[in-house]
Amino acid sequence: MSDNKQEKIFHEAPGRKVSLRDVRNIGIMAHIDAGKTTVSERILYYCGVNYKLGEVHEGTATMDWMEQEQERGITITSAATTCMWKNHRINLIDTPGHVDFTAEVERSLRVLDGAVAVFCSVGKVQPQTETVWRQAQKYHVPIIALVNKMDRTGADFYGAIEEMKFKLHANAVPIYLPIGKEADFAGCIDVVNNKAVYFDGDENGAKMRVEEVPAEYAEKREEAFRNLVECVAEVDEEVMELFLADEMPSVEVLVPAIRRATLAASIVPVCCASAFKKKGVQCVLDAVVDYLPSPVDIWDIHGSNPATGEPMSRHVGDMQPFAALVFKIMNDPFVGKLSFFRIYSGVAQRGMTVLNPRTGKRERLGRLLQMHANSREERDEIYSGDIAAAVGLKNVTTGDTICLEDDPIVLEAMSFPEPVISVAVEPKSSGDRDKLYKALGALSDEDPTFTMRSDEETGQTIISGMGELHLEIILDRLVREFKVECNTGAPQVAYREALEKPADADCKFVRQSGGRGQYGHVIMDITPMPAGHGITIENKVVGGRIPKEYIKPIENGIREAAAGGVMVGYPLIDFHVNILDGSYHPVDSSEMAFKIAGSMALKEAARKAGMMLLEPIMKVEVTSPDENMGDLIGDVTSRRGIIVEMNSSAQGGFTKILAHIPLSELFGYATAIRSLSRGRASYSMEPSHFERVPKSIQDKIMEKK
Structure with missing residues (x-):
């Protein structure tokens, strides 16, 4: 990301x-309850x-606008908004921590x-922070890192920096230092400008006083400044030359150099604040403006040609061909389906026609909305680099590109983790059945990690x-937003199937019922x-034993059979198949016959190989009083958990346990x-990996199936 302005010529709309x-x-991201x-x-x-x-604990936070967020005091959906700071437009997304x-x-x-990591x-550094x-x-x-809650008992700014270096392998460099800590936290020392910044509480912290650095902090500031210069000098030639000559760079030289190092991910500037006590947030905004990238710094937008799949790119600018990425779908009770998008190049205009390369269909941008959490402002045009929402896009899902029909491009989409927990749902009355399916469809459009399917054996909707919280929120939204009452079954774990050892199979699918038959033969x-x-x-078929046009159907048959499972109906994962040989009939062979033969061959080989069940293991962090x-350790053990790490020095009188426990x-x-713990302990968990289910438990699962 060069800062050379001569290289980056772009044109802006009038x-x-x-x-x-x-x-x-920018996004605000962190572990749950860090103060995002x-x-x-x-x-x-x-x-x-x-x-x-607005306050989270009072349910009045603008960015937590959903009823479920206000009741629970947590962020569930990422909320987008736009604001101005020192003549800079900041498009801000507040993301969930759970x-x-x-x-x-x-x-x-x-x-x-x-991003600002809180x-x-x-x-x-907590588990979800690492994620x-x-x-x-x-x-x-x-x-940019922000060490928040500096007013809390046990606040440790320098300890947080050490953990960033150790756990995140981040080159964390303080650009602001705290003045006091815990109840005495009063403000920040600006390391770059050598100033002390205080915030007057009676003005909600909006009134800032800038003074000289107190004498007792002069040495700490000097040490932090030298450390900052050293870290920047390692990646910036201009600062390196000054450093080697034993000269200190001026603010005019250092600020652009810190920016270049931040953009190259060579350093992570660290600020400090107590957002709740209204101290230090303005310093974070200054750092966002000074050190985080603009769309111009990103410059090249990489994608592929939808017709050929060849890599292609374009750069930012209002006069470039229009290309945007849809990153979120939301059902708004007032305007219908909202498609949130980021414009990478060109300008979106109300009523313009765009192409969705995934479907090959044209879509019309109806109303264009500048979002502020759940309120909105109508716009006629949205410019390159901005984030907005459109009404009227019908067949668009998360990760789709929208672009000009005569200059198409497919931008890189995003990947999502697989769901790990399931419940069965059914409407309370038969009249609600259609409403339930429609509501579940709308919710799965919004959320790529929420899926629905019908169980072929039981006929249930899964x-x-x-x-658990994810599904609890989904069920709550069904009642509140879609007015659908439903019954739910007990939660079920999404197990996986895996092979014990290598095996082979030789399968023929033959059907003859008068006239043309079906014939497919696969050895693998x-x-x-x-x-x-x-x-x-x-x-690996040679000599045309299976014509090339039948190889793809065999692959499809293998993948479909794996998705449906072989042993008890859970997906079969992590295996390699060699299609070795087979035969075909010049009249009776068809794509369908070879697809079925491929499916049968996979199931036969899997049964020969022997099967095992894998279960999702969660990484659980528990913070509890020592007594x-x-x-708690006994409880973890009784749940088949394994203690990975214990840290008694986390907080006075408290201990952290890190354990792996089956979901x-x-x-x-x-x-x-x-x-x-009489309500004093807290925990967080996240998916870690899959592990083999003990045989006794596997046998019980097999019996239920």
């Missing part, structure tokens, strides 16, 4: 009010969007240019999601592969942990 260089698309939504609320207040401060809603973070990070000064950090790295999103072998390998198929630790043993865990 109606644009804010230059593309002054746009920031409170930070977002303060940003909106100081930027003049809100005229009163692992059940990780898809919201995934799709938000895909369309954002930068850390609790007491909890420091969102990995997601940000996956999409090459530069990050819904699947990322956790199957090999179990390591976790995460997926399903791979290789064609309850024995009971099937975690239903109702929230109630159990409250009862064992």
Whole structure:
């Protein structure tokens, strides 16, 4: 990401009010309860969007607009808004911290240019922080870190930085230092400008005082400044030359150099704040403007040609051909289906016709809306680099590209984790059946990690999601938004099937019932592969024993049979198939016959290989008072859990346990942990990996099936 302006010539539309260089698309991301939504609320207040401060604990936060969010005090859906700070437009997305809603973070990070990662000064680096950090790295999103809750007892700014370095392998470099801590947290020291910044509480923190650095902090600031210069010098030639000459760079030289290092992910600038006490958020906004990228810094937008699949790219600018990525679908009770999109190039105009390369169909952009959480502002045009929503896109789903028909491109979509928990649902009355299916369809359009299917054996409708809370919210929305009452069965774990050893199969599918028959013959072998390998198929047929046009149907048959499972109906995963040989009939062979033969061959080979069940294992972090630790460890063990790590120094009188526990043993865990610790312990969990189910439990599952 070169900062050379000569290389990046782009043209802006005459109606644009804010230059593309002054746009920031950022997300607020963190572990649950680190203070993301409170930070977002303060940003909106100081930027003049809100005229009163919303509070999460009171259910008045603008960004937590869903009833379910206000009741639970957590963020469930990512909310988008726009504000101005020092003549820069900031498009802001507040993302959820709970692992059940990780898809919201995934799709938000895909369309954002930068992110603010919020850390609790007491909890420091928590499990979900690691997850969102990995997601940000996956999409090459530069990050600024904010150590929040500096007013809390046990706040440890420098400890949080050390954990970032150790657990996240981040080159975390403080650009602001705290003045005081816990109840005495008063403000921040600006390391770059050598100033102390104080916030007057009686003005809701909006009134800032900038003074000289207090004498007792002068040495700390000097040490932090040298550390900052050293870290930047490692990746920036201009600062390196000054550093080697034993000269300190000026602010005019250092700020652009910090920006370049941040964009290259060589450093992570760290700020500090107490968002709840209204101290330090303005410093974070300054850092966002100074160090996080504009769309111009991203510049090249990579994609592929929808006709040929060949890689292609274009760059940002209003005068480029229009291309945007739809990253979120939402059903709005007032305007219908809303499609949130990020424009990478060109300008979206009300009423324009666009192409969806996935479907090959044209769509019309009806109304264009600038979103502010769940309120909206009508716009005639949305410019390159902006995030907005459109009404009127009918056959568009999360991850679709919309572009010009005569200059098409497919932008890189996003990937989502597989659901790990399922429940059966049925309408309370037969008259609600159609309403239920329609509502579930609308919800699965919104959420890529929520799926629905019909169980062929029982005829039940099975819904699947990322956790108990995820499905609880879905069922709550069915009642409140869609007015559908339904009964639910007990939650079921999404197991997987896997092979014990290699095997082969020789299968013929022959049907003769007068006239033309069906004939397909496949010989193949199957090999179990390591976790995460997926399903791979290789064609090793020679001499035209099976015509090429029948190879794809065989592959389809294998994949369909694997999806339906062989042993008890759970998907078969992580194996490699070699299609070795077979035969065909010049008259009776067909694609359908070879598809069925491929399916039969997979099932036969799998049965010969021997099957085992795999269960999802969750990474669970429990923070508990020391006096309850024995009971909690005993409970983890009774749930077939394995303690991976214990840390008694996390907080005074508290201990952290990190354990791997099977998901099937975690239903109702929230109630159990409250009862064992008299409500004082807390926990969080996220999917870790799949592991073999013990034989005794596998036999019980087989009996039920």
